[in-house]
Amino acid sequence: MRDLILTVLFLCAGILLIYLQTDNFQAFTAESARRLDIEEQPIKLSDYQLIDANGEQMNFSDLQGKTLLIDFIYTRCPTVCTLLGSSYANLQRKIIKDQNLKNVALISVSFDLTYDNAAALKAYQQRYTHTPEQWHMFVPKSKQQLHTMLAEFSVVVIDDLYGGFIHNSAVHITNDAGYLVKVTDWQNNVELNHAITSVIK
Amino acid sequence: MRLPQLSSKWQVSLLLTSWLIFATFLLPLLQQSLLAHLFVAIPGLIFFGYVMGRTILPEPCIIAKWNQTGIPMMLLASLLFIFWMIPRFVDTSIQQQSLYLLKIFSLTFLCGLPLAWSLKKVSYITFNFFRIEFIATLFRMTWLFMTAKERLCINYLYSEQALVGKTFLILAILFSVWPATRVVFGQHKESTQKLKQEYSHAKEHTRFC
Numbered sequence: 110m111r112d113l114i115l116t117v118l119f120l121c122a123g124i125l126l127i128y129l130q131t132d133n134f135q136a137f138t139a140e141s142a143r144r145l146d147i148e149e150q151p152i153k154l155s156d157y158q159l160i161d162a163n164g165e166q167m168n169f170s171d172l173q174g175k176t177l178l179i180d181f182i183y184t185r186c187p188t189v190c191t192l193l194g195s196s197y198a199n200l201q202r203k204i205i206k207d208q209n210l211k212n213v214a215l216i217s218v219s220f221d222l223t224y225d226n227a228a229a230l231k232a233y234q235q236r237y238t239h240t241p242e243q244w245h246m247f248v249p250k251s252k253q254q255l256h257t258m259l260a261e262f263s264v265v266v267i268d269d270l271y272g273g274f275i276h277n278s279a280v281h282i283t284n285d286a287g288y289l290v291k292v293t294d295w296q297n298n299v300e301l302n303h304a305i306t307s308v309i310k
Numbered sequence: 311m312r313l314p315q316l317s318s319k320w321q322v323s324l325l326l327t328s329w330l331i332f333a334t335f336l337l338p339l340l341q342q343s344l345l346a347h348l349f350v351a352i353p354g355l356i357f358f359g360y361v362m363g364r365t366i367l368p369e370p371c372i373i374a375k376w377n378q379t380g381i382p383m384m385l386l387a388s389l390l391f392i393f394w395m396i397p398r399f400v401d402t403s404i405q406q407q408s409l410y411l412l413k414i415f416s417l418t419f420l421c422g423l424p425l426a427w428s429l430k431k432v433s434y435i436t437f438n439f440f441r442i443e444f445i446a447t448l449f450r451m452t453w454l455f456m457t458a459k460e461r462l463c464i465n466y467l468y469s470e471q472a473l474v475g476k477t478f479l480i481l482a483i484l485f486s487v488w489p490a491t492r493v494v495f496g497q498h499k500e501s502t503q504k505l506k507q508e509y510s511h512a513k514e515h516t517r518f519c
Contacts, residue, residue: 111375115382123389131398139401139464265405265464277464 140277143263144292151288154261157254159218159247162234164227166250170287175212176308178301179281181264183221184233189278191236193217196280196295198237201244204305212285212308215244220255220266221274222248262289322366329358333414341404344466344474349481352394355414356387359422369427380432383424384440390421395451397462404465434504441489448482451475 128134136142157169178200182190197215204210217234219225230246238244249255259266266276282291282304293300332354340351363369369377377383393399394413403409429437454462455475461468 112377112379112381115376116385119382119385119389123385123393126389127393127396131396136398138397138462140461142398267465267467269467275461275467277461 139265140279144279147263147289147292151284151290152261153288154283155257157258158250159254160227160250162227162230162241162246167247172214172216172245173287174285175214176285176304177214177216177283178304179216179218179262179283180295181220181259181262181266181276181278182217182233183219183274184225184229185221186273193278193280193295194233194237196301197244200301200305201238201242204243205240210305210308211243213243213305217244217246218258219246219248220259220264220276222252222255325358325361325366329362329418332358333418337410337414344400344463344470345477347400348395348474349477352391352417355417356391356422356425359418360426361422362418363423363426364430367423373427377424377427378431379436380428380430381436383428384432384436387421387425387428388440388443390416392447401463401465434501434508441485445482445486448478448485452478452482 131137132142132145136145154169159167159169161167178197180193180197182193184190194217197217201215204213204215217230219230225248227248230248234241234244234246249258258264262281264276266274269275278295279292280295280297280301281289282293282300284290285308291300291304293304295301336354337351340346340354373383394403394417399409399413403413432440452475455471455478458471462471
């Protein structure tokens with residue numbers, strides 16, 4: 110009898126533990142957990158010191174007041190980052206055409222401090238578009254800035270054994286108050302369009 | 311499996327030291343690869359707990375009173391084992407120090423120890439139930455790791471995930487084939503005897519209730 114009570118207790122406790130820890134059975138992977146966390150509680154991003162494609166230093170706060178779509182890339186990437194680039198090129202064409210979308214900007218941040226300098230960023234962008242209008246390329250100024258940025262966005266970068274990197278690539282959407290409000294896939298056109306057109310009030 | 315009773319102090323300290331070395335130095339090394347993490351690190355911690363449970367930390371009377379059939383402790387061990395296999399917690403145990411320590415202590419003392427206490431007294435039917443569930447879990451993990459289109463664990467590569475899926479498949483097949491070979495090669499006489507004993511014992515026991 111005692112065994113039965115304890116068994117039922119452990120079963121309920123186990124299910125409760127997994128229920129609480131996976132956000133009501135929603136997030137069984139770290140990636141879905143971070144997306145859920147950010148949606149429920151938007152993160153205020155701190156100011157980062159970035160170098161743009163012209164070699165000039167900028168502060169992240171200079172872009173405040175705009176809705177930003179941020180992705181993390183490295184220019185030597187033969188796979189996902191090229192797809193992200195094309196996706197951004199499509200979005201850029203859309204937001205340049207529409208006057209109402211002046212306050213939307215696309216940001217690509219490189220986490221490869223060793224290889225990606227201003228020239229590499231420019232070359233990457235020129236693969237996809239003729240104009241850098243409303244699409245900014247950045248690389249963080251120092252390793253410390255990079256780590257702060259990756260930690261705040263919860264982006265994990267690991268070596269892929271071929272000299273490149275594997276990272277949880279996604280499009281991060283911030284609102285005009287500087288809060289990271291949503292993380293979505295580059296394939297998710299519905300979400301991206303919604304994020305862009307939400308500026309039109 | 312008979313384990314020697316560790317009475318002398320140096321043997322006890324050897325066990326504890328090897329557990330500490332495993333937990334502090336070997337574990338970070340093993341966690342570099344998803345294969346080693348799931349198949350060496352986690353079972354390793356459970357194994358240390360099991361050895362402790364059989365030798366230096368026998369079951370206290372209070373727990374023995376609530377664990378007469380061995381089922382509650384087996385359930386606790388299984389739940390914790392499954393918990394630390396979920397991809398999210400595989401990741402967070404690497405990224406957060408607190409969860410890393412929690413994993414070491416929970417797998418050793420809340421999974422290994424109860425396993426050691428229960429396996430001694432669990433009935434034949436209970437043991438085989440948990441064994442079947444274990445094999446089923448291995449097949450489920452195979453399915454999970456082999457069919458996932460994206461990376462489940464953000465700290466590991468996709469290729470490692472595929473390799474882990476295949477390893478789970480091999481293990482699941484081995485674990486399910488092993489009892490079959492035992493049946494085919496005539497050891498079932500012993501198990502039928504055991505079953506008969508269990509049944510008669512259970513029948514006798516229920517008459518008084």
